[in-house]
Amino acid sequence: MxxxxxxxxxxxxxxxxxxxxxxxxxxxxxxxxxxxxxRPGDVHGDFDDPDSLHAAFADADGVFLMTPLSGPLETVQGKAAVDAARHVPHVVFSSATNADRGTGIPHFDTKAEVERHLAAHHPHWTVLGPAAFMSAEGPVVLPIPPGLALHVVAPEDIAATAALAFEQPVRFRNRRIDLASDLLTGPDMAALRGTEFTEVPMDRAERYSTDLAAMFRYFTEVGLDLDVPALHAEFPEIRWHSYAAWLTAQAAQTT
Ligand SMILES: NC(=O)c1ccc[n+]([C@@H]2O[C@H](COP(=O)([O-])OP(=O)(O)OC[C@H]3O[C@@H](n4cnc5c(N)ncnc54)[C@H](OP(=O)(O)O)[C@@H]3O)[C@@H](O)[C@H]2O)c1
Structure with a gap:
């Protein structure tokens, strides 16, 4: 290759x-x-400075695009990056699961605008929609009921899908693929981490972040539409870490 x-x-x-x-x-x-x-291999680029993006993307075969959590500015930054990547053969944009569904979650809707801009203005794109990133830190404190199963994804599995997309551009051309590695409840996550699950009242979550509260309300009241077994069957080359296997791998890296 x-x-x-x-x-x-x-x-x-x-x-x-x-x-x-x-x-x-x-x-x-x-x-x-x-x-x-x-360090060597680093290039300067700032989503708020389109000239720097043009320079960072010049002559690349592909761009892996993520957008930072910048409130409404996320759309401006993402569109600027898409525009700067217009002559790049393949753009892989990492959005969020079901962000294209009009969820009303602010940081999903900003990504949906970037997705639409990409599809409208670029001949060759792939959108990945990762679920919540797996985390190994601290107690599991979430505004969701204990019985709700959450979709989670290992960052390594996002990376494996993005790499496959760049390497097999025809297979991934102009496709939107939501990504989850595992599906499990807050108490199950906590048990695997050897910690406690606490359900935070939604009004407390709202005071912390209306955006994140909207996301957890959507997860609880509507639910993500992502068929994990079908996804894993379509891409058997990807390891698709279970949460337990991912925690084990994390622990091995830190010892
Ligand atoms: N956490 C989750 O569970 C989850 C799930 C699905 C989707 N997402 C989405 O993933 C995104 C965050 O990804 P992440 O967690 O991998 O990021 P992260 O670890 O929070 O890191 C932020 C990155 O954004 C870069 N950045 C910030 N402002 C920038 C700017 N103005 N110009 C260029 N680069 C800039 C930073 O680069 P420098 O500081 O080096 O410039 C840094 O590499 C968010 O949009 C979030 O909604 C998160």
Whole structure:
């Protein structure tokens, strides 16, 4: 397979970091976009500075695009990145599960606008819709009932799907694929982490963040539409970590 040159946005963060590491492992040339380059392979790029995006994306075979949580600015930043990537052969945009459904969740709807802009203005795109990222930190404190199963995804599985999309562009061309590695309840997550589950009242969640509260209300009242077994059957090349296996792998990395 031909080695590709891919600009990875958010490369200092969770999902971009996983994508950059995996593409490098698979022999591709990775430009790690950051506002503060500090090591070889880093390129300067700021979503608020379109000229910097043009430079960071120039002559790349692909761009992995994520957007930071910037409120309404997320749409402006994402559209600027899509515009700057117009001549890049393949853009893989990481959005959120079911963000295209008119959920009313502010940080999903901003992503939906970026998705529409990408589909309207780019000839070759892939949208990934990751569920909640798996986390190993602290107690499980969520505004959801204990019996509700949550879709979760390992950042490594987002990375594996993004890498496959760049390597098999025809298979992934102009497709939107929601991603989850596992589906389990808050108490099950807490038990695997050796900690407690606490259901936070929704009004307390609202005071913390109306945006995140809207998301958890949607999860509880509507629910995400994502057929996990069908997804895993379609992409058997991806490891699809169970939450238990992912926690074990995390623990092995930190010892
Ligand atoms: N957490 C979840 O469960 C979950 C689930 C689905 C979707 N999401 C979505 O994932 C996104 C966050 O991804 P993440 O957690 O991987 O990110 P993260 O770890 O929070 O890191 C943020 C990244 O954004 C970059 N960034 C911020 N402002 C920037 C700017 N103006 N120009 C260029 N880069 C900028 C930062 O790069 P530098 O600081 O190096 O410049 C950093 O790499 C959000 O949109 C969120 O809604 C999250």
């Amino acid at each position: 031909k080695a590709l040159t891919i600009t990875v946005t958010g490369a200092s963060g969770t999902q971009g970091g996983a994508v950059a590491r995996l593409l490098t492992e698979r022999g591709h040339t990775v430009r790690r976009m950051t506002r503060t380059p500090s």
